[in-house]
Amino acid sequence: MGDGVAAMTAVFSLNDVTLGYDRHPAVHHLTGSFLAGSLTAVVGPNGSGKSTLLKGLIGLLSPLDGRLERNGLRQRDIAYLPQQAEIDRSFPISVMETVLLGHWRTIGLFRPVTRALRRQAEEALVAVGLDGFGRRPIVSLSAGQFQRVLFARMLLQDCPVILLDEPFTAIDAKTTADLLAVVTRWYGERRTVIAALHDLDQVRENFPDTLLISREPIAWGSTAEVLRAEHLFQARQMAEAWDDRAEICRRSVV
Amino acid sequence: MDPYAALIQPFVEFGFMRRALVACLALSLGCGPVGVLLVLRRMSLVGDALSHAVLPGAAIGFMIAGLSLVVMSVGGFLAGLAVAVLSGLVARVTPQREDASFAAFYLISLAFGVLIVSTRGSNVDLMHVLFGTILAVDDASLLLVVSIATLTMMVMAVIGRGLIVECFDPGFLRAVGGPGAILHLAFLVLVVMNLVAGFHALGTLMAVGMMMLPAAAARFWAGQVAPLAATSSAIAFAAGYGGLLLSYHASLPSGPAIILVAGGAYIVSVSAGPRGSLLTRFLPRRHLEA
Numbered sequence: 001m002g003d004g005v006a007a008m009t010a011v012f013s014l015n016d017v018t019l020g021y022d023r024h025p026a027v028h029h030l031t032g033s034f035l036a037g038s039l040t041a042v043v044g045p046n047g048s049g050k051s052t053l054l055k056g057l058i059g060l061l062s063p064l065d066g067r068l069e070r071n072g073l074r075q076r077d078i079a080y081l082p083q084q085a086e087i088d089r090s091f092p093i094s095v096m097e098t099v100l101l102g103h104w105r106t107i108g109l110f111r112p113v114t115r116a117l118r119r120q121a122e123e124a125l126v127a128v129g130l131d132g133f134g135r136r137p138i139v140s141l142s143a144g145q146f147q148r149v150l151f152a153r154m155l156l157q158d159c160p161v162i163l164l165d166e167p168f169t170a171i172d173a174k175t176t177a178d179l180l181a182v183v184t185r186w187y188g189e190r191r192t193v194i195a196a197l198h199d200l201d202q203v204r205e206n207f208p209d210t211l212l213i214s215r216e217p218i219a220w221g222s223t224a225e226v227l228r229a230e231h232l233f234q235a236r237q238m239a240e241a242w243d244d245r246a247e248i249c250r251r252s253v254v
Numbered sequence: 255m256d257p258y259a260a261l262i263q264p265f266v267e268f269g270f271m272r273r274a275l276v277a278c279l280a281l282s283l284g285c286g287p288v289g290v291l292l293v294l295r296r297m298s299l300v301g302d303a304l305s306h307a308v309l310p311g312a313a314i315g316f317m318i319a320g321l322s323l324v325v326m327s328v329g330g331f332l333a334g335l336a337v338a339v340l341s342g343l344v345a346r347v348t349p350q351r352e353d354a355s356f357a358a359f360y361l362i363s364l365a366f367g368v369l370i371v372s373t374r375g376s377n378v379d380l381m382h383v384l385f386g387t388i389l390a391v392d393d394a395s396l397l398l399v400v401s402i403a404t405l406t407m408m409v410m411a412v413i414g415r416g417l418i419v420e421c422f423d424p425g426f427l428r429a430v431g432g433p434g435a436i437l438h439l440a441f442l443v444l445v446v447m448n449l450v451a452g453f454h455a456l457g458t459l460m461a462v463g464m465m466m467l468p469a470a471a472a473r474f475w476a477g478q479v480a481p482l483a484a485t486s487s488a489i490a491f492a493a494g495y496g497g498l499l500l501s502y503h504a505s506l507p508s509g510p511a512i513i514l515v516a517g518g519a520y521i522v523s524v525s526a527g528p529r530g531s532l533l534t535r536f537l538p539r540r541h542l543e544a
């Protein structure tokens with residue numbers, strides 16, 4: 001990478017990081033960094049460790065091995081959209097109230113929601129194409145509309161770092177395009193965005209950087225460089241192996 | 255019998271009826287919001303489990319100090335809280351599911367309770383622990399029930415937002431660094447406290463009825479959390495009033511009478527409430543334009 005890039009700070013620095021469950025690695029020996037203000041797609045087949053990596057970055061999962069540094073980032077500086085949110089979609093709460101939760105950093109448990117905060121929430125709803133939906137209960141939304149609500153909430157969170165785990169799965173083209181515009185806007189505001197994705201055309205069109213993993217890192221760099229045929233072939237070859245009797249990994253010892 | 259004699263006179267005439275009514279009002283104010291949150295958290299049966307878990311503590315308190323309100327309450331509270339905390343802890347740090355964890359600990363607690371009660375033979379006073387004595391609520395009990403209701407409403411007002419988020423989207427609360435575990439614990443303390451309040455009036459077996467039946471009925475009348483809680487409290491109080499009258503006129507035990515009236519309110523709600531009841535299902539109204 002060039003000199004200009006070297007001067008930029010890393011938001012996450014990973015040094016030989018292994019993440020996994022019950023000592024079984026799901027992301028094996030990953031080294032590199034996500035730079036401040038970068039827009040990176042994490043790409044790989046199902047079970048390749050994309051979600052695991054994002055959980056590691058936000059701190060829901062501690063590394064089994066290696067060092068993962070957040071470089072002064074606090075938990076509340078990171079907005080995270082999980083692949084399977086634990087959200088109770090039948091909960092009796094309105095769209096507006098859900099979006100207002102994005103102000104948590106300001107309102108916390110006790111402080112009141114001011115009119116200015118409410119107006120920001122309304123603007124966020126307009127930005128994701130849900131103008132006038134504020135009073136609707138969330139049960140009444142389609143999957144795509146609900147994803148728009150979650151994006152509006154992230155708009156209010158106003159975090160310098162945003163992690164998205166397959167945000168456009170099971171969502172139609174129009175919604176995807178609208179929400180991709182929001183992602184592009186974040187990138188323009190110099191926020192760091194990392195998104196797990198699997199639509200390669202979408203990645204080529206919208207994401208400058210890509211990390212291709214298949215349990216092991218395969219390539220990390222500019223999207224055009226990473227998404228070459230031989231890398232993609234390599235990614236498909238890697239087995240989705242879970243071996244109950246796997247030996248202890250020696251690579252970190254040597 | 256004229257309406258005045260049927261509906262009002264018993265309370266004008268007898269002090270114990272007035273006290274019982276005040277106790278019911280306090281209980282419904284506390285139990286309404288707590289029950290609604292239990293239902294929303296899909297923890298309806300946890301309320302049941304905790305109400306049984308209170309038993310050995312109250313019984314041990316009885317053995318130590320006789321029919322002492324304070325000692326029995328503290329004992330019941332500690333036993334219920336121990337079961338709640340242990341179950342919550344096991345569910346959080348092991349893969350055990352929360353409902354299974356609660357079932358395990360409350361059964362252990364209940365067995366202790368039954369053991370203690372039965373070694374004490376057929377002690378009449380101890381039967382009060384099981385079946386309550388709302389018609390014999392004294393000043394001290396009334397003060398306790400009212401204090402618990404007041405404290406519950408204050409705590410709800412302060413941490414209500416947190417409780418709702420913890421229930422609606424726990425992952426988000428964790429991600430923004432909210433105190434999820436503390437909120438959960440505070441909520442369990444409220445549940446146990448209100449069950450202890452209920453067992454003086456209704457007994458350990460019936461206390462949970464005042465919490466869950468109105469809350470389960472409320473969802474057929476209201477949509478959002480605050481109206482649900484208000485509806486639930488209103489139904490609970492109406493059940494208390496109706497149950498007391500029923501027990502007075504028909505000479506029935508008051509605890510079951512109150513819970514049965516609440517049960518009647520539940521069945522009416524399921525059948526004819528305006529939101530999703532059987533009536534709206536089988537007599538649908540014409541659809542709207544947009």
Ligand SMILES: Nc1ncnc2c1ncn2[C@@H]1O[C@H](COP(=O)(O)OP(=O)(O)O)[C@@H](O)[C@H]1O
Pocket residue numbers: 021026044045046047048049050051052053240242
């Ligand atoms: N909670 C879990 N417990 C055990 N193994 C898991 C868990 N979550 C994911 N895995 C395993 O980790 C590997 C990577 O999963 P994941 O990160 O979800 O992949 P992706 O998001 O790329 O589809 C898979 O082999 C999966 O089976």
Ligand SMILES: [Mg+2]
Pocket residue numbers: 050051052083165166196
């Ligand atoms: Mg995934």
